[in-house]
Amino acid sequence: MATGRNHRPATRSRGIPEATVARLPLYLRALTALSERSVPTVSSEELASAAGVNSAKLRKDFSYLGSYGTRGVGYDVEYLVYQISRELGLTQDWPVVIVGIGNLGAALANYGGFASRGFRVAALIDADHAMTGAQVAGLPVQHVDDLETIIRTNGVSIGVITTPGSAAQQVCDRLVGAGITSILNFAPTVLSVPDGVDVRKVDLSIELQILAFHEQRKATDELARNGGPGPSGAPPDDQGPEGDIPAVMPA
């Protein structure tokens, strides 16, 4: 397998669809905010709105976890926080290692949200000897030569790769070799991993390109509606795929 999102293909892990799993953290975040404001209960409508989804989807998602609500009342905030946390595995401690302590690695090491929810930066690793021993976010940078030892010693099961793309696969292989089965990859590289290893990727460049696509389309639509060469009243619909082969006007 080599994709960035290779859980068991099409397996709805323990019956929970992937799409639902991906939304549980959103619900949890919204619930945590409610909890901090000491709100005791919340309806699917309110919570869905806070999480930015529609309420039918939220209720369907929760139905995979069990029947944790009360008809006519809503959901108990604290209880749901606990149930979702448990479901996501956040009631235990997850030591994380960050490999590649450049600008991004340092930013992540300093990121507070890490520690808040069960995750703990156990070690920082870099290939540059000159960095070894330097303190980043209160932790010493260790050399990649000791990667396997560091992982085994700290019982790390999640690795974050923030190296240059050219080093990512090699680092990945060593992480996997050392027993790591979950990887968050910030390098712009498709990683190959054996079955049973989960990879998720965060790719700034891809996100920007997707935005650019839509941005371009908006501009094209705008042109078609207003300044467009066709008769006014051109439909607000999309043009054909060839930007330079007009679909709404005669050739």
Added chain:
Amino acid sequence: MATGRNHRPATRSRGIPEATVARLPLYLRALTALSERSVPTVSSEELASAAGVNSAKLRKDFSYLGSYGTRGVGYDVEYLVYQISRELGLTQDWPVVIVGIGNLGAALANYGGFASRGFRVAALIDADHAMTGAQVAGLPVQHVDDLETIIRTNGVSIGVITTPGSAAQQVCDRLVGAGITSILNFAPTVLSVPDGVDVRKVDLSIELQILAFHEQRKATDELARNGGPGPSGAPPDDQGPEGDIPAVMPA
């Protein structure tokens, strides 16, 4: 709308499905690597493998763009690079503004991949007066008071938010007010934006939580297979959703 991915709901923009759009950058990256190695043509099988998808999916994706391949031969690398670039809108220049120049904002400003593909960091903005004028990645940090002017002057259409979560919505509102219609949000916040504005989010914490879910499940499965309390030979399948209500052994 308030979700992190609100393109026109279910609209396959100009006929290209969202899922396909999201993969085009992957194909483009693989093709660019081939181009740099002066590889003239590539088959769907080879390219799919490099991009980490299956070849049927790739061919289906390309079919939305047009018929750019040659049966029995494959795809012309240079031609495909051009077509996908054009489709994604990368043949034009996209000035980007980064708001929030902390660790992460600075990391992004320094990120080389930005410039490579049509994107150009036009300005860095921060709310801290003490930072104003400081040089980051060769650019002066400007104050958020001037946000609207900066955006209009530079013709910026894409905004990247790397502020703390508490400031994100407010910054978002000002970006939108200044005419920005595409936002990449790194803050752990659900942004509300009017129709016509695209938001994509990158959320470290959510990615880690999804990994933790799968990691936990792997551990549970492992336990069920080996050290589990039931009779040996317990199925490798998932347990029920309640981690503490055994599904494979008698109560």
Added chain:
DNA sequence: TAGATTGTTAATCGATTAACAATC
């Protein structure tokens, strides 16, 4: 022509959504 590979079809699968019966 023979071999290779695309582009498309059709089946399948997973995700979303509205609607509403169940029930607090």
Added chain:
DNA sequence: TAGATTGTTAATCGATTAACAATC
């Protein structure tokens, strides 16, 4: 009881995939 809201059903929609005819 009346009102509110969940949990579930069923319809719909979009995405994936294998298979293969078209064709280079």
